[in-house]
Amino acid sequence: MRIDIEELKNKIKPKLRPIIWRDEDNTLILLDQRKLPFEEVYVELRDPVSTADAIRQMIVRGAPAIGITAAYGMVLAIAHGNTSTLDEALKELARAREVLNAARPTAQNLFWATERMYNRARNAVNNGEARNVKELVEILRREAKAIFDEEFNAELMMGVYGLEKISDGDTILTQCNAGGLATGTGIGTATAPVRVAHALGIRVSVIAPETRPWLQGARLTVYELMADGIPVTLITDTAVGYVMYKGMVNSVMVGADRILRDGHVYNKIGTFKEAVIAHELGIPFYAIAPSSTFDLKSRVEDVRIEERDPDEVRKIRGVPIAPEGVPVFNPVFDVTPPKYVTALITEKGIIYPPFDKNIPKVLGIA
Numbered sequence: 001m002r003i004d005i006e007e008l009k010n011k012i013k014p015k016l017r018p019i020i021w022r023d024e025d026n027t028l029i030l031l032d033q034r035k036l037p038f039e040e041v042y043v044e045l046r047d048p049v050s051t052a053d054a055i056r057q058m059i060v061r062g063a064p065a066i067g068i069t070a071a072y073g074m075v076l077a078i079a080h081g082n083t084s085t086l087d088e089a090l091k092e093l094a095r096a097r098e099v100l101n102a103a104r105p106t107a108q109n110l111f112w113a114t115e116r117m118y119n120r121a122r123n124a125v126n127n128g129e130a131r132n133v134k135e136l137v138e139i140l141r142r143e144a145k146a147i148f149d150e151e152f153n154a155e156l157m158m159g160v161y162g163l164e165k166i167s168d169g170d171t172i173l174t175q176c177n178a179g180g181l182a183t184g185t186g187i188g189t190a191t192a193p194v195r196v197a198h199a200l201g202i203r204v205s206v207i208a209p210e211t212r213p214w215l216q217g218a219r220l221t222v223y224e225l226m227a228d229g230i231p232v233t234l235i236t237d238t239a240v241g242y243v244m245y246k247g248m249v250n251s252v253m254v255g256a257d258r259i260l261r262d263g264h265v266y267n268k269i270g271t272f273k274e275a276v277i278a279h280e281l282g283i284p285f286y287a288i289a290p291s292s293t294f295d296l297k298s299r300v301e302d303v304r305i306e307e308r309d310p311d312e313v314r315k316i317r318g319v320p321i322a323p324e325g326v327p328v329f330n331p332v333f334d335v336t337p338p339k340y341v342t343a344l345i346t347e348k349g350i351i352y353p354p355f356d357k358n359i360p361k362v363l364g365i366a
């Protein structure tokens with residue numbers, strides 16, 4: 001099928017705008033995802049500390065969205081006249097990078113974005129491109145916007161490549177929210193092939209597990225797919241095995257927070273369970289992520305799985321569901337070994353095993 005990307009862009013018009021940069025006063029505006037789907041509340045940020053807090057509190061979440069937010073957090077570090085020299089600005093940016101990197105430990109995009117922004121600033125100062133702080137702010141603002149635009153185009157391409165794995169009438173099982181809210185651009189990663197298929201008139205539907213404890217599936221994936229008229233069915237996390245066993249699922253498509261050189265996929269807790277069941281039942285399992293999510297240096301033992309507040313498990317939306325003080329283990333990601341991964345879908349193409357050989361080749365990274 002020949003696809004005109006510009007025509008596709010006009011067809012896929014996401015309604016939600018989770019991340020907005022206001023140029024007039026250098027303000028970052030975030031849709032507070034903790035309040036969806038019942039309230040659309042925006043928060044305004046003007047410094048890297050509050051930006052890091054917004055990431056930590058999951059006002060914004062999802063690997064690419066965290067990366068874009070952190071990029072703008074770096075702009076905020078020098079955008080409000082708190083530094084007068086370029087040397088001071090670089091010091092402030094180094095501090096902002098540390099503050100932002102400490103917000104959450106697992107999503108690779110966070111570290112990728114702050115490193116890219118800091119390197120851009122240092123190069124601009126060293127090569128004379130930035131003659132003063134004002135010019136450096138403008139250079140960084142353009143860099144953050146470039147990251148946003150690159151992620152948007154990457155998601156379109158992941159949708160186009162992923163289309164190859166969708167047939168008319170398919171049902172796709174996903175996990176958590178790897179949609180437009182998780183990427184900040186409104187398209188998404190795991191849902192990109194679904195959005196492209198839908199835009200091209202191919203019949204496709206989604207089964208979305210609720211995704212305890214933060215309920216990204218029930219509150220976010222369902223919300224954004226319904227807003228765009230894409231058929232979606234909500235299930236409990238405990239039903240994923242049954243829907244696959246009943247033959248209700250043609251493929252599994254999930255996002256990722258980090259993918260290693262050997263194909264280990266870090267994603268929302270519960271993903272590994274889906275991958276093993278899919279593998280056992282012969283259902284294709286795809287992880288869909290931009291190259292900014294890949295970490296070709298770390299090994300499995302190096303990657304920290306985030307553990308969050310036990311009350312996220314003891315309560316649902318603040319209502320207790322377990323005895324007070326019950327001990328809780330709350331890892332919010334898990335890792336899926338490459339043997340359970342059918343293929344990785346990226347903006348540069350589909351990557352098949354052996355991943356340690358094919359990831360660097362397809363991504364063009366040594």
Ligand SMILES: CSC[C@H]1O[C@H](OP(=O)(O)O)[C@H](O)[C@@H]1O
Binds near residue numbers: 183267268269
């Ligand atoms: C498109 S990446 C989305 C990825 O991030 C989510 O985690 P969280 O909501 O905790 O940031 C989940 O792992 C998604 O697959």
